[in-house]
Structures are given as C-alpha cells and as structure tokens.
Amino acid sequence: MRTGIATVCLSGTLEEKLRAAAKAGFGGVEIFEADLVTSPLSPEDVRRLADGLGLSLDLYQPFRDLDSVPDEVYRANLRRAEAKFKLMGRLGIDTILVCSNVATASIDDDALRAEQLRGLAELAADHGVKVAYEALAWGTYVNDFEHAWRLVADADHPNLGTCLDTFHILSRGWDTEPIERIPGEKIFFVQVADAPKLSMDVLSWSRHYRVFPGEGQFDLPKFLGHVARTGYNGPVSLEVFNDTFRQSDVERTAVDAMRSLIWLEERTAQHLATSGAEFPAAPPTPARLAAASRAYAMPLTTLPQVAPPSGLNFAEIKADDAAPSMRALERLLGQLGFEARGEHRTKPVSLWTLGDARIILNRQQARGVAPAISALGFDVENAVSAVARAVQLKAAAVPRTSQANEEVLQAVQAPDGTEVFLCQDAAWTREFGSDGGEAVGESGGPGRHVARIDHINLAQPWQHYDEAVLFYSSVLALTPQPSQDVSSPTGLVRSQVMQTELVRGERAVRLALNLAPWVQADEVRGTVRDTFQEHIAVAVPDLVETARACRARGLRFLPIPENYYEDLDARYGLEPEFLATLRELDLLYDRDAGGEFLHFYTETVGSVFFEVVQRIGGYDGFGAPNAPVRHAVQHAAQRAQ
Missing domain, CATH: 3.20.20.150 (Divalent-metal-dependent TIM barrel enzymes)
Structure with a gap:
C-alpha cells in the first residue's frame, strides 16, 4: 500500500x-x-x-x-x-x-x-x-x-x-x-x-x-x-x-x-x-x-500474527534504593501479604510475590527516582513473533543485558516510556536467589482461587494519550473500550480501558490508561501539584479476609468518608451487618448486572498505590462509581503533605 x-x-x-x-x-x-x-x-x-x-x-x-x-x-x-x-x-x-x-x-x-x-x-x-x-x-x-x-x-x-x-x-x-x-x-x-x-x-x-x-x-x-x-x-x-x-x-x-x-x-x-x-x-x-x-490492485502487507496476551506476568516498580520511599514501598508490599523472594543474582532487582501476582522492585539507574511503574510483563504464546510484530509497528526494542544462564526477555517501549516485556512463562523468576523458582507456577496457573494481578492503571501524558491507545491495540491486540470521564477535585480524568475479550467469564488482561489533570496553585496559597498517580490492582478470593489480615499487619487503607456509606446504603439497601463491615474496613462496593465488586486502596508511595479487589459473579467493571471518592481522598492527602 x-x-x-x-x-x-x-x-x-x-x-x-x-x-x-x-x-x-x-x-x-x-x-x-x-x-x-x-x-x-x-x-x-x-x-x-x-x-x-x-x-x-x-x-x-x-x-x-x-x-x-x-x-x-x-x-x-x-x-x-x-x-x-x-x-x-x-x-x-x-x-x-x-x-x-x-x-x-x-x-x-x-x-x-x-x-x-x-x-x-x-x-x-x-x-x-x-x-x-x-x-x-x-x-x-x-x-x-x-x-x-x-x-x-x-x-x-x-x-x-x-x-x-x-x-x-x-x-x-x-x-x-x-x-x-x-x-x-x-x-x-x-x-x-x-x-x-x-x-x-x-x-x-x-x-x-x-x-x-x-x-x-x-x-x-x-x-x-x-x-x-x-x-x-x-x-x-x-x-x-x-x-x-x-x-x-x-x-x-x-x-x-x-x-x-x-x-x-x-x-x-x-x-x-x-x-x-x-x-x-x-x-x-x-x-x-x-x-x-x-487479491487486489492495492497490495496489503500483513504482520506476524499474534494472539492477545493470556495474562499479566509481572509489574515492575523503579525506585531509588537509598530513598525512604523504597523502604515505605517494601513495607507496604509486606503489609499487603507479598513475600520477598530474593535478589536477582546479578542486578539490583528484587522479586515479591503474592500467589500469581509478581512485583519487581528495580533499583537500577534509579538515583533520585520516586517509586513509579516502569515495566509490565505480558504472557504471550511466542515472544519472538510478538516482538517482531511490535518492531514492524515502529515500537522501539528495549536492550537488556543478560548473563550466562539467564532468560533472554523480549521487550519494547510504550509511548509513555513504560517497558513492555513479552513473556512465554515465568522461568525468569529462578534468577532471584535460592527460592525465587518457587514462584513459578506455584498456584497451577491464573485463576480466582489465588491472588493475581487484576489490572494495571497507567497515567498518560496528554500529548501521547491517543498514541498509547494505538500502541496497545496494535502491538498487543488489546481491544479499546469507549473512553469515560471521571470527576476529580481538579477536573475530569479521561479514562480508556484496553482489555482482552472475555473467555469463560474471565479477562486475561485489563489495562486502564488515564489522562489526569495537572494543576498548580499560585504562590500566595502555596504550591499544590496533582502528580500523575498509577496503581496495580491485585485480585484476591476473599477481600474481607484479606483486608483484616492486612490491617493486622499494620496496613493503612485509604480512608473513606462516612457520606460514601450513607449514599451506598441509599443506592443498594445492603444488609446492615455487611454495610458495617465495609465501614469498619474502609472497603468500597459496586454492583452491575453480572455481579458484585469489593475493593480497597492503599496510600500512595511516590506515584504508585495498590488496589485490592474481589470480583463476585460476572462483574466486569472497575468500580467506576467509586473513582471520584478515591480522587477526592487522594487529593486531600496531597494537600496535607
């Protein structure tokens, strides 16, 4: 053509x-x-x-x-x-x-x-x-x-x-x-x-x-x-x-x-x-x-064909090892129930796991870097073909130095700088100390019976937002959904969900791209800047049980105002005992035609926070009605800093 x-x-x-x-x-x-x-x-x-x-x-x-x-x-x-x-x-x-x-x-x-x-x-x-x-x-x-x-x-x-x-x-x-x-x-x-x-x-x-x-x-x-x-x-x-x-x-x-x-x-x-x-x-x-x-006078070139990813293999957070925020991040992971699996044998990188959910903490070339999502791993059938397709789609390959007996991981760079790794398995976890290999397939594969990464929410710079939508749909065959606007104290946040199709009631990959407002107050009132925040959502089989265990480990949840629960009761007429549990633990609730959704948020470290979720029945959303509550509480916390 x-x-x-x-x-x-x-x-x-x-x-x-x-x-x-x-x-x-x-x-x-x-x-x-x-x-x-x-x-x-x-x-x-x-x-x-x-x-x-x-x-x-x-x-x-x-x-x-x-x-x-x-x-x-x-x-x-x-x-x-x-x-x-x-x-x-x-x-x-x-x-x-x-x-x-x-x-x-x-x-x-x-x-x-x-x-x-x-x-x-x-x-x-x-x-x-x-x-x-x-x-x-x-x-x-x-x-x-x-x-x-x-x-x-x-x-x-x-x-x-x-x-x-x-x-x-x-x-x-x-x-x-x-x-x-x-x-x-x-x-x-x-x-x-x-x-x-x-x-x-x-x-x-x-x-x-x-x-x-x-x-x-x-x-x-x-x-x-x-x-x-x-x-x-x-x-x-x-x-x-x-x-x-x-x-x-x-x-x-x-x-x-x-x-x-x-x-x-x-x-x-x-x-x-x-x-x-x-x-x-x-x-x-x-x-x-x-x-x-x-078949036609206009020739149409095709690319290596790849199936949509079958899961989220890992998420990576980069941060300065010497900064207090790294200690806060490690403490937060421990309070969530993640276990430290060990250090990489040749790099300043550590692996943390909770069931099938894998988080990498990367301290390489991170001097002065506050915690931020730096890479995502996607499970694919053929990593070499997937990267070949990505490169033909003008994605930049990410160079990665590997030592002998280390996995050769294929990666390209997304428009916002996030490194996208295309993985065929989790054999790379064996490179993390003596027990790193135990993380491989320990649950028998993704499923709702163990913890796993449910979705990732990435903040996108305004000038590259549309570019990111095309990147993830063309390179990873994710399907874009109609964008939505979510209200926040500093304006509307445009959100674009990219995901795989439903297979037996499950979605292998959910990725939300958010265009967040950037606001700076005048010097008289002091500088207030809403930085881009992103998060990793982990699905668990029993959210209430998980929340109580996290509380026992000292985790501070994002505090939810009482007005939210009064409104929730008016909308859904929940059982008083269940509503009391939600109040006690700062849990949020949503419902759609397919099922129910429970979730809570952690406080933010750097630009990253975590969400823990439970999907009940065929619920297929993200708790969108609760997003304005999160934005308001996070905004208030930023102003208080």
Missing part, C-alpha cells in the same frame, strides 16, 4: 515535516498550501529535498470554492487555478485537491457545477495536472461523496476524478458500500483520518479532533476494503487536523502516524479475508490473510 501524510498533520517547518515523514517510513507527502507559503524554501528546493529523502510529492491542497459560482467569479478562479498548476509543475506534483464550495453566496445547480469542473479539468490537462474533487462534510450543496462522484461522472473528463476522505464520509454517517460503484481509475486520491464519536458541529469536529487510524471510533478497515475492491492503487494518505499533534514532537508524531497506517493496512486485509464473495466469512487464517492481501 502506498502510504502518505499531509504536512498539516505535523508540527514544525516544512523541511522538518518532510524529514520526519521520510524517517518514519512514509512513501509520499501531501503539500498543504499554508506550509509552502510560509516556507523560505523555493518550490524547486522542496522538490530537491523530497527527492533526496526518497519522498514522492503526491498532492497539492487545498483549492477552495471553485464551483457553484457566477461566471465572473469562475473566470477569476481559473486564473488562480492556473497559477497553482504552474507552481505544481515546479514542485513536480501532478494532482490537486479541489474541495466542494462552502460559501453561502453560491448557486445550487448541478449542471453548472459539472460544467465548471470540466472547464477546470481542461485547463489542468494543459499543465499535466489531475483534479481530485472532494465533497466536504460541511459543503453548502455538495457534502456527500456520491453527489461529488455524480458531478465528476457528468463532467466526464479524463483529468477529473474524485477524492475520498474518511472523515467527510464517516462523520456524516454515509453508507460506504456505494464506494464500490466508483471505478478505481476515477478515484484520484484517498485520505484517511479517524475520530472519536462526538456530538458537535462537523466543522469544529474536523478541525480539532481528528486522530490517526486506530485511535478513534470510525470503521476504517471496512471503508478501505470498499476502496480496494474498486481496483484503486494510489496513495492512502493521512489528513489529520489535531491541536495536540501540531504541538508534539514532529518525529514522534510521524512514527505514530506511520504505525496507524501499518495497523490500518493489516486490519483491512483481515476485513477482506472475512467478508465479501471472494473470501466467504471464516476465521482469518494466515493463508486466507495472504490471499486477501494479494
């Missing part, structure tokens, strides 16, 4: 954008007019730079408000267009994007529109230029891709075709099946963008909230599958307007963008391999996937 990206997607100068696109592996670029106009580079300089970087210049855009206008305005538009055609000749670009008219002083006449588009195409042909006509979602009279195609067909000129843009089509909810009735040779360009589903005017939605494929909620594989069936084999190019991306590091954004197209290419092949007359519905085996990827 020929990949491209519009310069409007990236931050920086035009030269920086081109260099970042080439470094990320893109084949081509769309030149956004404003980027050229504001650049000190001449068109010839831009052309030479692109050639040297191995980039094709695929599209010049946008040309606005050409059609549906009075004759004198149209003649002025043609003069403007001819100047752009000459400029494109200097750039070496042969296709221009023409948008449907959005002006109010326009004429609603399809015959006039077709005539004016044909006249533009005649002029374009004189300069060796092709015109790709696009229906903007907010076009005054043309806002539907089928309408735009009818105009192109009526104009009937070889230099006039259409441009299909996923945002303009999917934001309006148009049916995408009619795409297949457009001849592939008359589709001159394809632009793709994803977006969260929002209730707002489509122009504002488009200008601020587009994201890269896989980071929103549009069904892009289905869209591109229709395009592939037309016989189209031109560029598939990203056009994303997003305030965050335009403020982020240009090279990092380009890598995220390229990952999104690799993801989309593979998902499109999977879609085609399980749908349509060519490939009747069936599981996408490697052979069927390969056949689907070769």
